[in-house]
Amino acid sequence: MNVDLKYMKVLIVEDDEHVANMIKVVLMAFCVENVHVACCYDDAVDILSHEPIDCVFVDYMMSPVGGIKLIEYIRRAQDQKLSQLPIILCTVYTDFDKIVEARDAGVSEILAKPVTPMTIFNKTVAAVFKPRPFINSLTFRGPDRRRRNIPLKGKPERRISDSALASQSTPGMQSQRVLNA
Amino acid sequence: MPDMNMTFEQQQMLAKAEAAVEKLSAGYVPILLGELDKLSAELEAGNDEEALILAHTIQGQAGTFGWPMVTEAAHHLHQVIEAQANSPISSYTIKSIIDTIHMMLKNGLKGHTPQGKKLVADIVSMVNATPT
Numbered sequence: 139m140n141v142d143l144k145y146m147k148v149l150i151v152e153d154d155e156h157v158a159n160m161i162k163v164v165l166m167a168f169c170v171e172n173v174h175v176a177c178c179y180d181d182a183v184d185i186l187s188h189e190p191i192d193c194v195f196v197d198y199m200m201s202p203v204g205g206i207k208l209i210e211y212i213r214r215a216q217d218q219k220l221s222q223l224p225i226i227l228c229t230v231y232t233d234f235d236k237i238v239e240a241r242d243a244g245v246s247e248i249l250a251k252p253v254t255p256m257t258i259f260n261k262t263v264a265a266v267f268k269p270r271p272f273i274n275s276l277t278f279r280g281p282d283r284r285r286r287n288i289p290l291k292g293k294p295e296r297r298i299s300d301s302a303l304a305s306q307s308t309p310g311m312q313s314q315r316v317l318n319a
Numbered sequence: 320m321p322d323m324n325m326t327f328e329q330q331q332m333l334a335k336a337e338a339a340v341e342k343l344s345a346g347y348v349p350i351l352l353g354e355l356d357k358l359s360a361e362l363e364a365g366n367d368e369e370a371l372i373l374a375h376t377i378q379g380q381a382g383t384f385g386w387p388m389v390t391e392a393a394h395h396l397h398q399v400i401e402a403q404a405n406s407p408i409s410s411y412t413i414k415s416i417i418d419t420i421h422m423m424l425k426n427g428l429k430g431h432t433p434q435g436k437k438l439v440a441d442i443v444s445m446v447n448a449t450p451t
Contacts, residue, residue: 140326154376156350160343160383167336199375230379230394252382252390255336259329 141267147172147190148262151182151208152197152228157253161195161228164255165262179203183211186220193266195249198229198236205229206243213244213279221279222272224265228253244280246270340384347384348424351377355417362400362413371400377420388428388435392420395442399449409449416442 148170152158155177162173174189176182178200185191194212196205205227215221224246229236232250240248246265249257270281325333358373374397382390396416399409419438422428428435 141329154380156343156347156380157383160340163339163343164336167339168332199372201372228379230375251379252384252387254383255333255340259333259336 141263142169143262143266144169144171146170146192146266147174149174149176149182149185149189149191149194151176151179151194151200151205153177153200154197157197157228157251161253161258164258167255168259168262179208179211182208186212186223190219191223193224193226193262195226195228198227198231198240206239209240209243209245224269226261226265241280241283242278244278246281344384347380347386351381351384351386351389351420351424354380355420359417362410367400367403371397374400385429386423387431388439389420389423391439392416392423392442395439395446396420399446412445412449415445 143165148165150158150161150165150173152161152175158175158177162175165173174185174191176185180203182194182196186194196208198205209225209227212223212225213221225244226247226249227240227245228249228251229240230251232248237248246269247261249261270285273280273282354373354377358370358377361367361369361373374393378390378393378397381387381393396413399412399416403409419442423435423438426434428438
């Protein structure tokens with residue numbers, strides 16, 4: 139896929155300076171010119187309030203406020219661009235419960251640590267250039283949690299048909315999927 | 320290993336990124352040694368929570384900088400420290416894992432070497448044999 143990361147503004151929220159620096163160096167090698175680093179929740183919120191960020195990398199385990207809280211802050215934002223920001227969660231923990239927690243908070247992609255240049259590239263492309271339709275409902279805000287199109291057993295389909303939705307989803311841009319409910 | 324779906328330009332950028340990480344990795348061993356020293360000190364002081372955070376940090380960092388077997392060892396170290404609160408303290412197991420990590424560093428066991436895998440397998444056996 140031909141993607142250009144050059145003009146992206148990325149925020150890395152990571153309290154481990156070595157990992158933050160590594161991700162920054164990798165993104166810069168991929169020609170991302172504008173990379174901000176925050177070491178905690180408060181710094182991240184401050185940067186997000188005045189910088190038009192296009193993608194954020196968030197560490198799961200930060201002190202005193204963890205990455206999930208930052209995802210919730212972003213998804214609940216009044217500003218529509220901010221609330222639909224592509225979010226990549228970096229984590230050592232890849233057990234089922236943690237993944238479900240992140241998914242339900244509205245994460246776009248999960249980047250398992252240890253990270254590599256290839257995984258950073260792939261997750262960035264997936265989150266920014268191939269976003270899943272964005273769900274904005276009363277109970278959930280975030281990319282569609284269903285990655286596979288499998289039939290629902292005995293449950294009504296609440297989404298507009300995929301063919302209708304395909305036209306609403308534009309790669310590289312925030313897309314929105316509307317619920318029928 | 321570049322993804323075959325990547326364009327030639329992207330493969331070039333990936334190679335550039337990997338070279339940059341390799342350069343960063345060259346300075347990582349002293350950092351890791353420092354983290355191990357801090358972890359041992361926290362355990363000695365009875366600060367299990369701090370030690371747990373350091374084990375988690377090493378787990379996330381080491382593989383990123385080319386030491387995946389250290390990440391594996393740190394994963395088991397994290398498990399044993401976490402289990403300590405509700406079980407007989409297994410300080411021998413913890414010390415052995417830290418010593419094993421030191422051995423990996425001393426012998427330059429970067430990547431997935433057979434020696435590194437063997438050391439991790441020994442750790443797993445030891446952890447499994449540790450009463451909880």
